[in-house]
Amino acid sequence: MRVLVVEDEIGIANFLQQGLEEEGYRVSVCNNGREGMKLALEEEFAILLLDWNLPEYSGLQICESIRAKGINSPVIFLTARDTSEDIIKGLQAGANDYIKKPFNFSELLERMKVQLRGKEAPKRLVLGALEVLSASRQTFVNGEEIHLTQKEFELLSYLLEQKGEVCSRTKIIEDVWDIHFDYETGVIDVYINALRKKLGEAAGLLKTVRGVGYMIQK
Known part of the structure; x- marks a missing residue:
């Protein structure tokens, strides 16, 4: 290797x-x-x-x-x-x-x-207009591909895998980034904001749970 x-x-x-x-x-x-x-x-x-x-x-x-x-x-x-x-x-x-x-x-x-x-993930994650293909690392909204950075893709996939569940900032930073530091730095919020801009009409699936973290649900 x-x-x-x-x-x-x-x-x-x-x-x-x-x-x-x-x-x-x-x-x-x-x-x-x-x-x-x-x-x-x-x-x-x-x-x-x-x-x-x-x-x-x-x-x-x-x-x-x-x-x-x-x-x-x-x-x-x-x-x-x-x-x-x-x-x-x-x-x-x-x-x-x-x-x-x-x-x-x-x-x-x-x-x-x-x-x-690495982490094994389902090959296809779908919720409403949003579709994520893990193997090819592609993301689609209503059939049209949108381009995400590596970490944006990993964060979106992670939230989709946990759809319907609230994910705290601490859990996200530990599971997606595999590191431990003060989540109040705001790095997660930066990525969430970037995702919302790129997801367009599917951005409404991404929910903020005030004081706790984020979740994806219809």
């Missing part, structure tokens, strides 16, 4: 490469953003581990670029930047997880396994 590590601190990069290879992963390492961007866009990896602050291109730019190209491999940021604003930026760029340096290698391995394991 191939892993791309983009890290400009040589000691950390070497540590990750050695540790991951001992776990059976095939590891490619880049020490600057330009090389990392090229490999991320041109070659196939099961998962990407990105530093944020890199020479030439940042880890954030790499993440945004691969998502724009439709590459859905999990991305985990390994960075000293851990403010709420940075976490939101990383998640909005398409990251799946966010680990603050210095980090515990065993924890990193477990988080990688969670991302690589």
Whole structure:
């Protein structure tokens, strides 16, 4: 299983490469953003581990670029930047997880396994005018396709799987993002607002339960 590590601190990069290879992963390492961007866009990896602050291109730019190209491999940021604003930026760029340096290698391995394991989902989810095809990651409203980002799609699919049930912000952030941080940062609200704009006439299916969270129902 191939892993791309983009890290400009040589000691950390070497540590990750050695540790991951001992776990059976095939590891490619880049020490600057330009090389990392090229490999991320041109070659196939099961998962990407990105530093944020890199020479030439940042880890954030790499993440945004691969998502724009439709590459859905999990991305985990390994960075000293851990403010709420940075976490939101990383998640909005398409990251799946966010680990603050210095980090515990065993924890990193477990988080990688969670991302690589993924979640099985029904192939087709339908409610009213809304239809979601999990296998092809397509979303339709009244038969017309609408284009969602990776996280928008995952959030919508998650709520559809729980249709009729209220999902708290805490549960959403833990189940959809697989990370734990203060949900008052508003990252979920940002994604809900984006979904409502894109869903058009199906936006009414997405309900706010004041003080609790969100749900989907007719």
